[in-house]
Amino acid sequence: MIIAQLKERSGSFPDVRKGVLVSMVTPGSPAERAGFHPGDVVAEFDGKLVESIKEIIDIMGDKVGVPFKVLVKRANNATVSLTVIPEEADANR
Numbered sequence: 001m002i003i004a005q006l007k008e009r010s011g012s013f014p015d016v017r018k019g020v021l022v023s024m025v026t027p028g029s030p031a032e033r034a035g036f037h038p039g040d041v042v043a044e045f046d047g048k049l050v051e052s053i054k055e056i057i058d059i060m061g062d063k064v065g066v067p068f069k070v071l072v073k074r075a076n077n078a079t080v081s082l083t084v085i086p087e088e089a090d091a092n093r
Contacts, residue, residue, distance in 0.1 A: 018051045019043045019073065034084035037074065044071035060086050 019041035025032050043049065045056045046068045060068065063086060070082045 018049070020045075020050055020053055020056060022072075030084050030087055034070070034082045035080070036072070036082065036084075039075060040080075041073045042070055043073050044069075046070075064088055 022031070022036050022038055022040040022042065024038050025036050042056065046059050048055070048059060050056055050059070065085060065087070067083045067085045070084055072080045072082055074080055
């Protein structure tokens with residue numbers, strides 16, 4: 001239902017059925033360094049189809065510093081391959 005609403009708002013929203021929506025990207029974060037954009041939809045993380053942020057967290061586990069390949073769907077159905085490298089959470093953020 002949410003995907004249908006997003007497609008209604010913007011005809012350029014990617015044609016996806018499942019995935020994890022990137023609603024915002026924190027400046028200086030691993031996501032920003034990897035090239036994520038708000039509105040991206042993560043379709044695959046480390047070669048696995050994902051439908052929730054929990055699945056992504058489970059895949060990452062405690063692999064800080066380990067690069068992960070991420071398949072992202074963007075506006076107008078562009079498919080982009082990104083590499084994200086998780087880092088330790090900063091308690092001061």
